[in-house]
Amino acid sequence: MTALLSGRGLTRMFDGKNGCAQIDIDLHPGEVTCIVGESGSGKTTLLNLLSLQLRPDAGSLYYRTDDGARIDLGLASEIDRRRLMRTEWGFVRQNPRDGLLRDVSAGANISERLMANGARHYGALRDTAIDWMRKVELDHGRVDDLPRDFSGGMQQRLQIARNLVTGPRLLFMDEPTAGLDVSVQARLLDLLRTLTSQLGIAILIVTHDIGVARLLAHRLLVMRRGRIIETGLTDQVLDDPQQPYTQMLVSSVLPV
Amino acid sequence: MKSPCQWNETVTLPSKNDAVFRNGDYNFAYLDEQTKRMIRRALLKAVAIPGYQVPFAAREMPLPYGWGTGGIQLTAALIGPRDVLKVIDQGADDTTNAVNIRSFFERMTDVATTTLVQEATLIQTRHRIPETPLRADQILIYQVPLPDPVSRLEPRGTERANMHAFGDYGLINVKLYEDIAQHGSVAMAFDYPVIVNGRYLASPSPIPKFDNPKLHMNPALQLFGAGRERRIYAIPPFTSVRSLDFDDHPFTIQPWDESCALCGAPDSFLEEMTVDDRGNRQHICSDSDYCAQRRATQPAHVRHQEAMP
Numbered sequence: 001m002t003a004l005l006s007g008r009g010l011t012r013m014f015d016g017k018n019g020c021a022q023i024d025i026d027l028h029p030g031e032v033t034c035i036v037g038e039s040g041s042g043k044t045t046l047l048n049l050l051s052l053q054l055r056p057d058a059g060s061l062y063y064r065t066d067d068g069a070r071i072d073l074g075l076a077s078e079i080d081r082r083r084l085m086r087t088e089w090g091f092v093r094q095n096p097r098d099g100l101l102r103d104v105s106a107g108a109n110i111s112e113r114l115m116a117n118g119a120r121h122y123g124a125l126r127d128t129a130i131d132w133m134r135k136v137e138l139d140h141g142r143v144d145d146l147p148r149d150f151s152g153g154m155q156q157r158l159q160i161a162r163n164l165v166t167g168p169r170l171l172f173m174d175e176p177t178a179g180l181d182v183s184v185q186a187r188l189l190d191l192l193r194t195l196t197s198q199l200g201i202a203i204l205i206v207t208h209d210i211g212v213a214r215l216l217a218h219r220l221l222v223m224r225r226g227r228i229i230e231t232g233l234t235d236q237v238l239d240d241p242q243q244p245y246t247q248m249l250v251s252s253v254l255p256v
Numbered sequence: 257m258k259s260p261c262q263w264n265e266t267v268t269l270p271s272k273n274d275a276v277f278r279n280g281d282y283n284f285a286y287l288d289e290q291t292k293r294m295i296r297r298a299l300l301k302a303v304a305i306p307g308y309q310v311p312f313a314a315r316e317m318p319l320p321y322g323w324g325t326g327g328i329q330l331t332a333a334l335i336g337p338r339d340v341l342k343v344i345d346q347g348a349d350d351t352t353n354a355v356n357i358r359s360f361f362e363r364m365t366d367v368a369t370t371t372l373v374q375e376a377t378l379i380q381t382r383h384r385i386p387e388t389p390l391r392a393d394q395i396l397i398y399q400v401p402l403p404d405p406v407s408r409l410e411p412r413g414t415e416r417a418n419m420h421a422f423g424d425y426g427l428i429n430v431k432l433y434e435d436i437a438q439h440g441s442v443a444m445a446f447d448y449p450v451i452v453n454g455r456y457l458a459s460p461s462p463i464p465k466f467d468n469p470k471l472h473m474n475p476a477l478q479l480f481g482a483g484r485e486r487r488i489y490a491i492p493p494f495t496s497v498r499s500l501d502f503d504d505h506p507f508t509i510q511p512w513d514e515s516c517a518l519c520g521a522p523d524s525f526l527e528e529m530t531v532d533d534r535g536n537r538q539h540i541c542s543d544s545d546y547c548a549q550r551r552a553t554q555p556a557h558v559r560h561q562e563a564m565p
């Protein structure tokens with residue numbers, strides 16, 4: 001299978017120690033990839049490198065466009081990079097506060113990316129927003145409500161809708177279920193699983209919670225001290241972890 | 257009556273022989289020549305990139321920010337001895353602000369001033385565009401308090417610079433969407449944001465949106481100066497200026513039910529004014545020159561009632 005996004009030798013260090021080094025990674029269309037690791041493992045740095053929010057000290061990043069061309073994102077113009085980020089990619093933040101516009105309605109939040117891409121019909125924007133609220137199982141009668149009127153779990157759904165509205169090919173998620181109640185987490189994970197199988201997009205999820213990986217990921221990468229120490233299909237890694245550190249991670253969670 | 261000179265003559269530097277140097281304490285038009293040159297360079301850049309906000313090193317002026325220091329600096333950098341200056345504030349030539357700025361330039365330049373739009377070569381304005389159509393040999397200089405329409409939505413200057421650099425204007429459209437969702441229509445009646453030359457988002461300054469159509473394809477050169485924010489931008493002559501809107505909620509200007517009580521104009525921007533000490537109110541042209549000229553040219557029998565009870 002041809003990778004959608006490939007990193008080779010990605011390195012970014014802070015103060016000479018924290019960060020990540022020499023990372024090779026491939027994200028495939030329709031596949032959910034989870035990066036698991038503790039805080040300080042370098043997983044967030046890697047996420048930021050892959051999503052173009054950080055420049056690497058070394059290494060390359062390649063993206064396969066719709067028409068099959070392979071572009072070197074390190075050499076792409078800032079205009080191309082930004083266009084990618086607001087059309088073909090999405091980014092769901094850990095804290096919905098950082099990923100939503102606080103002072104405007106759910107409908108405006110969902111419509112922003114469409115308007116940034118030139119949509120100019122209010123009625124059509126609103127219909128699309130309502131449609132996406134349905135898809136993420138939010139009450140579409142609340143399309144004019146402000147984000148703060150929604151619960152934490154619903155805000156996270158709103159953030160997901162806001163990112164998926166442009167039909168991205170790749171979605172980055174940073175600890176999307178952290179800070180939510182366990183039951184809310186479970187419902188959100190169910191929704192994500194449904195959406196990913198329906199939409200067939202590539203998703204990269206960074207999490208410290210191996211339970212999230214077990215439920216959603218096709219492929220698993222375990223990071224420790226800035227390196228990928230183990231990688232493979234999720235079932236393989238979880239059923240037969242090779243590294244002592246992975247064994248410890250796997251045994252520390254209850255079976256789902 | 258003085259005939260207006262060509263606008264390209266208005267930037268001619270005064271020579272040592274000109275009478276304008278007789279005010280020994282100050283340079284012609286108050287600013288020193290180096291500062292004027294710096295401002296003119298910024299102006300040239302602004303004209304070359306329509307709607308783009310050019311930073312400039314704004315000088316201290318002998319009046320506080322908020323009183324038109326940006327516009328005054330542009331006027332000072334452009335004005336020449338043969339110019340004829342008009343200064344308007346909210347459409348009127350006789351408000352304190354307009355009178356002060358006009359007399360400042362009279363003292364600092366000795367140029368002729370006028371209230372008649374057609375006589376002026378330079379017009380400095382706050383909050384209005386004259387009703388009388390402008391010509392290609394005229395320059396309209398706007399006083400601007402907040403040059404960036406997204407400054408209320410995005411406080412980070414670097415991010416705003418990125419938005420302009422990459423034409424990333426989703427956020428301002430979000431504001432329009434939200435207005436329609438909450439109020440049924442776009443709630444901005446003044447300072448209604450525009451796209452200049454199909455590219456840069458710009459503030460037209462706090463003119464009523466009624467004036468926005470006059471920005472579009474105007475034969476005059478339109479210059480915008482923000483003193484406190486240190487920005488200059490321009491709409492060159494005959495440039496496209498589109499007010500933001502949606503296909504199904506097109507930009508419209510407010511229609512009037514009334515005509516001007518003094519001149520009968522059915523199509524000018526009206527202000528409701530108290531006309532006597534008994535609190536009677538009438539709708540009167542905000543553009544006092546336009547109103548006066550219409551009254552002066554009307555035959556006596558169609559002349560409207562003066563504002564008397």
Ligand SMILES: [Zn+2]
Nearest residue numbers: 516519541547
């Ligand atoms: Zn009138």
